Amino acid sequence: MNKFINKVQKKIDFMKLKKQDLECLAKKGEYILSLCVNIEKDSISAPVEHHLPLKDSSGRDNDSNNWKLTDTEKETVISYTKDLFSYAELVVNSYDIHNDKLELLPLWFVFPTFALNTIQWRMGIAEKYESIYFDAIDQLSKEEWNLYKEKYPIPPYMVERYAFNVRHNFY
Numbered sequence: 001m002n003k004f005i006n007k008v009q010k011k012i013d014f015m016k017l018k019k020q021d022l023e024c025l026a027k028k029g030e031y032i033l034s035l036c037v038n039i040e041k042d043s044i045s046a047p048v049e050h051h052l053p054l055k056d057s058s059g060r061d062n063d064s065n066n067w068k069l070t071d072t073e074k075e076t077v078i079s080y081t082k083d084l085f086s087y088a089e090l091v092v093n094s095y096d097i098h099n100d101k102l103e104l105l106p107l108w109f110v111f112p113t114f115a116l117n118t119i120q121w122r123m124g125i126a127e128k129y130e131s132i133y134f135d136a137i138d139q140l141s142k143e144e145w146n147l148y149k150e151k152y153p154i155p156p157y158m159v160e161r162y163a164f165n166v167r168h169n170f171y
Contacts, residue, residue: 009093010093010094011094013090013093013094014090014094014095016090016094017087017090017091017094017095017102018102020087020090022103022105025083025084025087025105025109025110026105026109026152028080028083028084028109029080029084029105029108029109029110029112030109030112031076031080032052032077032080032081032112032113033108033109033112033155035052035053035069035073035077036050036051036052036053036112036113037049037050037051037052037053038050038156038157048115048116048156048157049115050113050114050115050116050157051113051115052067052068052069052077052113053067053068053069054066054067054068055067055068061113061115062113064077064078077113081113084109084110084111084112085110085125087105087110088110088111088125088126088128088129089125091104091129091132091133092125092128092129092132095132095136103148104132104133104136105152106133106152106154107129107130107133107158107161108154108155108158109152110129111126111129114126115157116157116158116160116161
């Protein structure tokens with residue numbers, strides 16, 4: 001009975017996923033990215049520090065009280081982040097790399113505040129989404145990958161992540 005319920009839920013989630021407005025979600029990710037700062041560091045493991053502007057650099061970068069943003073910007077970032085995480089959950093819950101050929105949003109739009117080496121990539125929804133995303137990218141031909149990169153240019157702070165994760169090294 002549980003397998004049947006899981007299959008039905010997966011189909012429902014996949015139908016919701018197909019109805020997602022990727023252009024709108026991408027714009028939400030772009031908006032958040034436009035607020036982020038990138039600070040070059042002398043560090044091999046994290047050459048670029050990437051986050052929303054902070055009031056206190058020693059504070060947490062995911063604490064909205066520490067963001068140096070207007071209240072309206074904070075509310076928008078929180079709302080958009082929820083929408084992007086909901087999209088990621090639909091992908092994780094329903095996408096089948098072997099059967100589905102839907103375009104997936106790039107990591108920097110779905111998780112626009114995540115730095116290159118944040119622990120958040122190794123836990124929860126981000127870890128699962130990243131795994132599905134790179135598997136889907138690996139299914140693309142070189143031509144499809146080039147078109148994808150043209151549509152979604154890889155931001156400099158994410159280049160290193162792609163160099164290590166894209167099997168065909170199309171970058």
